[in-house]
Amino acid sequence: MKILLLALCFALSFGHLATAQTTPVQDVLQSQRALIEKSSRRSIGPAIDALVASGLPQMQTVFEVWQAKEMWQRKADGLFFAATKNADGTFTLLDFEDRGEVGTAASTDLKQLKPNSGVRAMIATALVQFQLSDPDPAKRADALNSIARDPEVALLAPLRGSIAGETDEDILARKTRLERLMTMAYDNDIPSRVAAITEMSGDLGVDFRATLNPILSTTRVVAQTQPDANIAQEVNVGSDTLTRADAYALLVAAGDAPVEITVDARDATLEAQIDGGRIAGFPVAQLSTENARDKVYDALVERGLAAPRVTQADIAASLASYRFFDVYAEPSQVVTNAAEAAVSASQTRVAISQVADLGLDALSLASIYFLAAIGLAITFGVMGVINMAHGEFIMMGAYTGYVVQQFVPNHTASILIAVPLAFAVTFAAGVALERLVVRWLYHRPLETLLATFGVSIALQQLAKNIFGTQARPLTSPPWLDGAWAINDVVSISYIRIAIFVLAFLFLALFLFIMKLTRLGLETRAVTQNPKMAASMGINPDRVNMLTFGLGSGIAGIAGVAIGLFAKVTSEMGSDYIVQSFMTVVVGGVGNIWGTLAGAAMIGGFQKGVEFLNPSNTLAAQTYMIIFIIIFIQFRPRGIIALKGRAAGD
Structure with a gap:
């Protein structure tokens, strides 16, 4: 009875093994069994090719399991399986045909296939074809x-x-x-x-x-006649691309000319031949000149103790006997001709795209300068007040945005809250500055400059005391992350686009206020003739206060925008105050369109200098100041000067 049971179990087991062996996947694996077991990078290639050539979709699973070192081979019959380890230490075997369970086995009955990194790389290449x-x-x-x-x-x-x-x-x-x-x-x-x-x-x-x-890569070759190859060009000795020294070095490397004996090599040979204070019978003390050393070296050459020196005549003769060519690595001339034409067309388009990209960068920088200067255009251009604390109002706006983000974690909501809040904070600060300091110094520009400069220092120190000296982050909303890539050359960040749009909106807002509101009408009246405006019932003090506050408030909003991409520190305002004054002066004092033109000119000039001299970031600032000094000699009133009575003031 026991013998019958054993026979039955053996038959069932054999039947199972036979079934497993006859599956298409196992048939292919078994045909490459020896190579798979060896798993050597040098020999595994044919096995991998055979698995791919089988066309079986299950081979993707085989490669994935094999690459992950999760393929096992049963020692009893050599069949391959995927396997998962059980809690009791045994392994459940999974067939590659349908990932179905086909039994369990002890770890001692299995052999794990562990391909090395080289084999895994080859498996990955094969796997890509299925993926x-x-x-x-x-x-x-x-x-x-x-x-x-x-x-x-x-x-x-x-x-x-x-x-x-x-x-x-x-x-x-x-x-x-x-x-x-x-x-x-x-x-x-x-x-x-x-x-x-x-x-x-x-x-x-x-x-x-x-x-x-x-x-289009080339290799420089040396030949006495034109080689039978795809030649890019013949190079003349003595040209910028091939000096005489480089040409002779190529001959030496090719074994077509003897090595040139340099002065150092000559002296090293002489030192090696010193014997009793003499070299070839010549006292060492007498070898203080080049001619004497050459003479002794030639004596060593005659005795066969040194390599002959190569004269300039020898070099000239060798160079005259050979020609130098740049040969394409690609043997087909038709292909290289097409590639040359394609590269030329690409370079033309790249150059055009670089100009467009430079224009976008200049427009972006101009919008930043305009946004920083538009508030100054009101206080300095319209009111004639030199406010050196204008940069600190920009800094106050940026810090306002930072504080808001500490309480409102949603970056989109925090920016929407920070913009009007920054305007309110800096508007109030501007009104306070005008009431406490500036109103007593009208028509006294030097005193105004010194007073507001002192205020700027005080505001910087106050910011350091509150926020410290480290830069604070002002995080932009997620929808401003990244850049708009027009192509592989031209791109502009979404933050820069947002600042450009914001600058345009403030231009429209400023024109609306100055042209269509009572405050704008009163501001223009006070600017042109304060006494006449006062006689018409306009309060010049009130108008000056509101105008100064408006300019300061706009500077605060500019600070929020600038803080999205620049560092927020107590000194950030000083980075923009100089450019803001230059923008207003170059554009034309008292004219908003002049401020826009000045920002465009300065931004374009700075980006142009940076493009021509990218390794020196300070050059753009220096050249820009020199350019402005020269420019105002010819147009002292700026690009767009005021006309009428206000221009004469």
Whole structure:
């Protein structure tokens, strides 16, 4: 009876093993069993190729399990399984066919396959081919990222095959672009490569230019006649790209000319031959001149103790016997010609895009300067008050935004609250400054300058006492993160766009106040003729107070905007006070359109200097001040000067 039971168990077990062995996945794995067991980077390639060539969709699971070191081999029959460890130390075996459980086994009955890093890299390459058509879009995107990082010719065909069935538009665009790039680099068909290059000619993508660079890479070769290769150019000795010394060094490296004996090499040889205070019979004490050393060295050459010196005549003769060429690494001239044309078109578009990007940067900087100067245009341009504390009002607005964010964690809500609150705080501070200090110093510009300068120092110290000397963060809302990328060259951050829009809104607000409100009418009247305005029932003191407060309030809002991308410190106002004064003076005192024009001129000039001299950030400030000094010699009243009676004041 026991014998029958054992026979039955053996039969069932054998039947199970036979079933497992006859599954398509196991058949392929068993056919490559020896290589898989060895798992050597040098020998595993054919096994991986065989698994891929099987076309079985389950091979993706095999590769994933194998790469994760979770594939096990049963010692009894050599079959491969995925396995999960149980609480009692045994392993549940999972079949690769349908991931179903096929039994359990003790750890002693199994062998874990642990591929090294080299084998795992090869598995990853094979796995990419399956992931390109995976139902999960994230896995398809990861596969594209993997190919882009490490493209291989073997991946071109699977990539092409996956394009037809792609349903995601973004992934389809990425696949199509990557296929074009890989076609340029790896396709064996020359017309296909040329067509891909021509199709993408002028593209601004960094990946496109990076693909063309290896195609257009050259190696400098030396030959007596023109080599049978794809020649980029013949290089003349003595040109900027090939000096005589470099050319002769190439000959020496190629073994076509003897090594030139330098002065140091000559002296080292002489020192090595010193014997009893003499070299080749010559006293060392007499070798104080170059000619004497050359003579002794030649004596060593005659005795066979030193290598012959190479004369300039020898060098000239050697150089005259050889020609120098830059040879493309790409053997096809048709391909390199297409690549050259594509690179030229790309460079033209890159240059145009760089100009556009520089223009956006200049416009962005101009909007920042305008936003910082618009309040000063009111207090200095309209009222004629030199307010050196204007920068500190900007600083107060930025700190107001920081304080609001400490109580309102939602960054969008905090900014919406901070903008009007900063206006209110700095408006009140401006009114207090005008009532307590400035009102007593009208028409006394030097005293006003000194007084407001003292106030600015006091405000800076007060900010240090309250907030400390470390920079404080003013975090922008999430919808202002990132940048608007027009292409791979032209981009502008959303914060800069927001500041530009804010500057435009304040320009419109200022024009509305000055042209269509009673305060604007009274301000213009007081500016042009205070006595006549007073006789018409206008209170000049009240108008001056409100105007000064308005300019200070706008500076506070500018501080919130500037604090979103600049450091918020007690000294941040001093970074903008000089530019603000220059903007108002260059544009034209008392004219808002002049302030706008001045901001555009200064922002454009500064960005232009930075573009031409990017390594020196201080050069832009220096050249800008020199430019303004020269500019005001020819237009002392600015770009747009006031006309009429106010201009004469």
